[in-house]
């Protein structure tokens with residue numbers, strides 16, 4: 001009974017840490033992008049200022065009920081997914097509220113938010129939002145398949161659907177899953193490129209083309225909610241990758257180093273690539289990522 | 304405690320500080336002056352280091368940048384865009400055309416003085432202003448925001464009748480939604 005209180009308290013702290021770390025990473029990404037483009041760039045805490053400003057703006061926008069709770073859906077999804085991902089392994093505070101079968105739960109919950117947001121964006125009646133939503137859903141169909149294949153391969157290979165079990169297996173074997181099931185790792189990383197929606201897969205937001213897509217009618221506090229949910233979600237996904245493929249982390253410094261290393265992949269790939277069109281993006285995901293997904297499944301079935 | 308005057312003052316200072324350092328600009332490229340926005344935003348002058356960033360839609364924007372002359376036809380769109388923006392919002396008039404008509408002072412289809420139709424917080428003069436001047440304009444706006452003096456939006460609300468009268472003189476068939484803040 002004692003330990004559940006530790007876990008709940010730890011989970012609350014995790015959400016706050018996720019918010020701070022996620023926003024800092026986004027700020028760093030703006031800074032690094034700027035340096036790559038030979039600019040000075042905003043300070044790394046720029047996103048905190050933006051968040052503060054957005055939170056202090058009025059939001060006198062009304063298009064209907066779903067429009068108001070669309071951002072809340074995103075927030076709920078982010079918090080729920082960060083809660084089931086164990087942040088620090090072997091720690092009684094931050095192993096979080098995970099349970100047997102949480103990988104399957106994560107697979108479902110991760111698409112829940114975008115769907116809620118899609119309903120909300122649909123109700124605003126803005127044509128840009130509608131196009132953004134259709135693009136987002138098509139892109140999701142693209143990257144979800146290799147992503148699910150990678151996870152199913154892991155589940156098949158190690159006969160478990162629990163993240164903690166997978167971490168324990170890595171610690172027992174002394175090998176990261178990144179090396180012991182390499183194809184699943186490659187498929188998952190390629191799927192991640194789409195998940196983070198940096199260019200070339202920023203076809204949903206596409207500021208110069210779609211006027212930021214689904215969020216185009218959301219200003220002020222709605223945008224603040226979306227921004228914070230994005231940062232929490234980014235942290236959740238990065239930690240999940242670290243847990244699954246990089247052997248988890250036993251202290252916060254290790255966690256930050258590993259998550260940032262993973263985060264650099266979509267970000268640096270994004271800074272040097274122009275935006276894809278929708279069909280190109282889907283074709284991309286149904287090419288090599290899908291191939292590596294199949295290889296991962298084969299590998300899991302044979303070994 | 305919460306409604307206490309002093310604590311409100313502290314909140315105002317913090318909020319104004321964040322508004323000052325995070326200016327999202329909706330560049331309404333109406334006139335030729337819009338060509339100076341890309342150099343201001345990109346590597347050479349890099350306005351992002353000051354927190355100035357482009358916003359995609361009026362809902363997300365803080366500053367409406369009117370870049371140059373406004374024809375009577377675009378005025379209607381600009382008014383709708385301005386009224387869709389969320390408080391606090393500011394307007395920057397960019398180029399001589401927004402001040403007194405500039406080289407279009409005798410044109411039959413452009414408006415001459417922007418301030419009669421929308422409350423302008425900062426003017427940047429020049430035809431067209433260089434990026435340095437644009438950055439100086441943003442600096443002026445930041446200063447006004449920090450002092451709490453950039454209150455064009457309040458002026459607009461208080462004198463809505465007057466602004467509407469002027470706008471309706473230019474736009475004869477007025478079919479627009481009510482302004483509801």
Ligand code: SF4
Pocket residue numbers: 334335336370371372397398399400401405406407429430431432
């Ligand atoms: S002020 Fe000069 S540059 Fe600007 S819109 Fe007018 S004519 Fe063009």
